[in-house]
Amino acid sequence: MAGLVDGKVVLVTGAASGIGQASAALFAAEGAKVMLSDVNEGLGKEVAAHIRSEGGETFFRAADVTDEAQVEALIAETVAAYGRLDAAHNNAGITGAVGALQDVSLEEWQRTLDTNLTSMFLCMKHELRVMQKAGRGAIVNTASGAGVIAAPAFSAYTASKHGLLGLTKTAALENARTGVRVNAILPGSIDTPMLQTFMEMGEESAQLICASQPGGRLGTPQEIAEAAVWLCSDRSGFVSGASLAVDAAAVCR
Numbered sequence: 001m002a003g004l005v006d007g008k009v010v011l012v013t014g015a016a017s018g019i020g021q022a023s024a025a026l027f028a029a030e031g032a033k034v035m036l037s038d039v040n041e042g043l044g045k046e047v048a049a050h051i052r053s054e055g056g057e058t059f060f061r062a063a064d065v066t067d068e069a070q071v072e073a074l075i076a077e078t079v080a081a082y083g084r085l086d087a088a089h090n091n092a093g094i095t096g097a098v099g100a101l102q103d104v105s106l107e108e109w110q111r112t113l114d115t116n117l118t119s120m121f122l123c124m125k126h127e128l129r130v131m132q133k134a135g136r137g138a139i140v141n142t143a144s145g146a147g148v149i150a151a152p153a154f155s156a157y158t159a160s161k162h163g164l165l166g167l168t169k170t171a172a173l174e175n176a177r178t179g180v181r182v183n184a185i186l187p188g189s190i191d192t193p194m195l196q197t198f199m200e201m202g203e204e205s206a207q208l209i210c211a212s213q214p215g216g217r218l219g220t221p222q223e224i225a226e227a228a229v230w231l232c233s234d235r236s237g238f239v240s241g242a243s244l245a246v247d248a249a250a251v252c253r
């Protein structure tokens with residue numbers, strides 16, 4: 001049986017760990033040729049090797065998504081390797097600055113915004129140029145529940161994810177007639193290394209995570225990957241500008 005994204009060329013950022021790793025693996029399992037990217041070269045190469053060992057078609061290229069030259073080169077290399085770019089899952093992100101707003105340094109604020117928001121602008125800027133020329137494409141950005149509700153002690157993260165939803169919606173509207181669809185996924189609390197680090201910060205953060213789960217459990221990276229693959233597939237052809245919460249009712253309360 002044909003996969004959901006058979007033959008499509010897909011770029012996944014932040015693919016060395018967590019949600020990006022699961023997304024890259026699922027795109028490959030559903031028939032896509034996947035360009036994996038991450039700033040962590042060692043882990044990224046391991047993930048790519050694992051996907052190949054399962055029969056997937058993939059290639060890894062290290063890139064820091066906060067650096068425009070590296071992003072541009074990554075997208076050019078994807079097109080050079082596979083001939084085109086059909087879809088992108090822009091996913092790399094960090095928790096960034098933690099603590100009360102008045103205690104956040106400008107440097108930490110900037111690093112969080114650069115990694116979670118400016119990187120998305122850079123990725124979309126160069127992906128859209130390629131996709132618009134082709135007259136088709138699908139982009140999915142990993143946002144967060146913190147894109148629609150506030151997370152105390154995470155002012156920079158919350159601002160970056162709120163900003164990302166505005167950026168996603170603008171890109172969707174600008175491309176409503178170009179054939180390129182742009183959507184965001186808002187994961188709930190997902191069992192990844194990022195979340196584990198956060199939960200290990202102390203009893204208070206662990207309790208915050210448990211309290212934010214009406215469903216009574218963490219989500220899995222695979223559950224986010226399923227949404228990303230669907231949003232990049234032709235099955236979601238009339239979906240653009242959406243902020244899709246995948247969180248067992250966490251932000252609808």
Ligand SMILES: NC(=O)c1ccc[n+]([C@@H]2O[C@H](COP(=O)([O-])OP(=O)(O)OC[C@H]3O[C@@H](n4cnc5c(N)ncnc54)[C@H](O)[C@@H]3O)[C@@H](O)[C@H]2O)c1
Nearest residue numbers: 014016017018019039064065092093144187189190192194
């Ligand atoms: N885990 C959750 O509960 C959760 C909830 C909501 C949203 N998210 C979002 O999901 C995305 C993935 O998070 P995760 O939980 O899988 O985290 P993770 O830490 O497991 O994976 C993030 C990956 O991004 C990479 N990365 C970080 N900075 C980068 C940069 N400058 N350039 C390239 N790659 C970079 C890291 O090396 C890492 O491999 C993030 O955008 C995060 O904000 C996660």
